[in-house]
Amino acid sequence: MMRSLFSGVSGLKTHQTRMDVIGNNIANVNTVAYKSSSMTFSELMYQTTQSATGANAATGRAGINAKQIGLGVVGGAINTAITTEGASQTTGNPFDLRITGDSFFVVSSGSENFFTRAGAFYVDGVGNLAMTTNGYTVMGWQPDTDDPTIIKKDTVSALRIMSAANLTSPPEATTESYISGIIDKNSTNLTSSSGQAVNMTFYDDLGYSYTAKYAIYGYTEGQAVATAERVASGDLYWVADAAQQTDDPKGYSHRALTDADVAAGLKLYSNVTATDPPVATELIDKTLLEEGIYRMELEDIQDSTGKSLTEKYNKPLKEIASMGATAGYELTTYLKYSKSDGSFIGYSSDGGVTYSQNTDLNDVKAALTFNLGNFPAAPAAINISFKESTMYDNKGTATIGATAGDYDGRYTGRKLGAMSGVSIETSGKIFASYDNGTTKLLGQIAVANFANASGLEKVGENLYSATQNSGAFNGIGDEVGADGTGKINSGVLEMSNVDLSSEFTEMITTQRGFQANSRIITVSDTMIEELVNLKR
Numbered sequence: 001m002m003r004s005l006f007s008g009v010s011g012l013k014t015h016q017t018r019m020d021v022i023g024n025n026i027a028n029v030n031t032v033a034y035k036s037s038s039m040t041f042s043e044l045m046y047q048t049t050q051s052a053t054g055a056n057a058a059t060g061r062a063g064i065n066a067k068q069i070g071l072g073v074v075g076g077a078i079n080t081a082i083t084t085e086g087a088s089q090t091t092g093n094p095f096d097l098r099i100t101g102d103s104f105f106v107v108s109s110g111s112e113n114f115f116t117r118a119g120a121f122y123v124d125g126v127g128n129l130a131m132t133t134n135g136y137t138v139m140g141w142q143p144d145t146d147d148p149t150i151i152k153k154d155t156v157s158a159l160r161i162m163s164a165a166n167l168t169s170p171p172e173a174t175t176e177s178y179i180s181g182i183i184d185k186n187s188t189n190l191t192s193s194s195g196q197a198v199n200m201t202f203y204d205d206l207g208y209s210y211t212a213k214y215a216i217y218g219y220t221e222g223q224a225v226a227t228a229e230r231v232a233s234g235d236l237y238w239v240a241d242a243a244q245q246t247d248d249p250k251g252y253s254h255r256a257l258t259d260a261d262v263a264a265g266l267k268l269y270s271n272v273t274a275t276d277p278p279v280a281t282e283l284i285d286k287t288l289l290e291e292g293i294y295r296m297e298l299e300d301i302q303d304s305t306g307k308s309l310t311e312k313y314n315k316p317l318k319e320i321a322s323m324g325a326t327a328g329y330e331l332t333t334y335l336k337y338s339k340s341d342g343s344f345i346g347y348s349s350d351g352g353v354t355y356s357q358n359t360d361l362n363d364v365k366a367a368l369t370f371n372l373g374n375f376p377a378a379p380a381a382i383n384i385s386f387k388e389s390t391m392y393d394n395k396g397t398a399t400i401g402a403t404a405g406d407y408d409g410r411y412t413g414r415k416l417g418a419m420s421g422v423s424i425e426t427s428g429k430i431f432a433s434y435d436n437g438t439t440k441l442l443g444q445i446a447v448a449n450f451a452n453a454s455g456l457e458k459v460g461e462n463l464y465s466a467t468q469n470s471g472a473f474n475g476i477g478d479e480v481g482a483d484g485t486g487k488i489n490s491g492v493l494e495m496s497n498v499d500l501s502s503e504f505t506e507m508i509t510t511q512r513g514f515q516a517n518s519r520i521i522t523v524s525d526t527m528i529e530e531l532v533n534l535k536r
Contacts, residue, residue, distance in 0.1 A: 004524045010044055010072030011517030017075050018510045021246040033462060034496035035082045036503075042076030066337045084495040088489075089424070094422060095129065096128050098494045101486025103447035104464065106156055106477055107136040113156075113473060117494055118462035129430075133283030134461050139477070140428065140445040141357050143257050151429070151444045152166060156474050161430050161442045171207025174407040174413030180388035180398040183216065183294060184336070189398055190218035195297070200402035202382060203413030209276060211302045216335075216400060217295045222359035292345075294339040335383075337391035344386050376461045414438060426487035428480050445488060446477035 017037045028034040052066035061512040079094055083102050097119030099105060104115035107130075120132045139156035143149070161168075175259040195215030203209050300308045300317055310317055317331060336345045388407075389400060405412030417434030424430050428445035450456065455470030466473050480486050 003521055005071040008517045008520030014075050015510050022503055022507050023501050029496050029498045031496050032120050033494040035080050037078050037080050037500045039078050040076040042072050044072040046070050062370040081497055084497045086495040087497050089247055089493045091493055092491050094490050096491055096493050098489045098492040102453055103449050103486050106139040106446055106448050107131055108139055109136050114463040114465055115460050127160045129159045140443050140444050143441050156446045156477050159443045163204045166432055166442055169417030169436055169438045171416045172414050173205045174202035174382055174404050176383050176411035177404045178385040179402050181401050182394045183391045183400050184394040184396055184398050187398040196398045198400055198402050202404050207415040213300045215297050215299050225491040244303055267474045290361045293338050294335045296333045298331040311490050342391040346391050424490040428488050447480045448473050448477050
């Protein structure tokens, strides 16, 4: 009877432990990523009153089984359903992360790495991605210093996604642009004194924006003078034609040229004054008077406030461009179009007749350079492609315009960008977006996988630590989904995997087991009482 008493006591203790496990599961029914536990029982030990014997062939007696009396029950194991995923809870917070598969986030207390499925993270005051419950930092990999567009998988380190360096995106100078649209030869703008206006916005190395103001002029009879070398300070052009002396006692006539003048090979002269000798400038070839030849002039450059360089320095743009010791400038480009189909053929930057032929339109570019030494940060040469421009009949309307960047939208230049958002991909890569249209790779969340995840030890606060039975963490980790399974979802949390219906059922059987074991004790006590009462 004493044995039954102690068996009942062991049953009570073991069922109480099981109830503790059930109670902890139910208490954590709403804990983020909590993994439920279950308890199994094991026989404690046995007292053998008679050992088993084998059959005796000599006497003909059969074997006898052993006689054993059990001495109670003990908790066999407490298992955690660590690989069973909980349901999803949508939060809308981009730093709330759910990880699928059997992987774990790696977090650090500063001195030791731990592992968790609870992805309720936030960004602390210095930009670290960290757990909301205890401030442990989320670990991962950093961008490669040589190529920041890729991740360098090395020993995991804290992901400081909102460091001072990541809050802004550096500016970039514009290096490419293109002219597109229609040049209609009948457009009145092309033959006016101001030309067809074409504006292009660009950035320098410091992110300051400017507007380059171009004008496109067509050529007609009497405008040949405009195709000669440009002169500064508004100097007049003169023709050495003694038969038409009208304006200057030195014998030079100031007038508009005609085709006949060009055919005659007359020369243009500038800087004609009473004391200085004239400077001769050869007339360019007569083909520039034909249809399909246009002149594109860089008239002025304005800063972001609308103030022009010519206004700022009170000088023509050509003189401003000459102010820098190493300044280069090309303010004029001549464009040529096919008279047969209106397509762009090529260009010349010197007013001559040698054009870049249309063998590969992708290569048809004129380098209009304004390396102006007076800029806060002198921009590099900006290549301007004309392959998308044409000379068609558009009912007298020119639609020509300039766009910064190449045809794929690259090299447009940009201002200094401020961070406007953060996104986390399913692979764990973290990207920042900026208000200047750029994105930047900030890092990648690393995960840990274990040969026996059930062997991890719970240490509280939704954390696990590695044990000898789980396998060690190698310090580098893995990429989620590297084995073809698992991913990270942003704005979602994993809920507890506790099944209340199963827990209540287990609670009922545990209660009945505890009740039955208590009866063992009371009945055994009654039997002892009867034994004592044999002698009165």
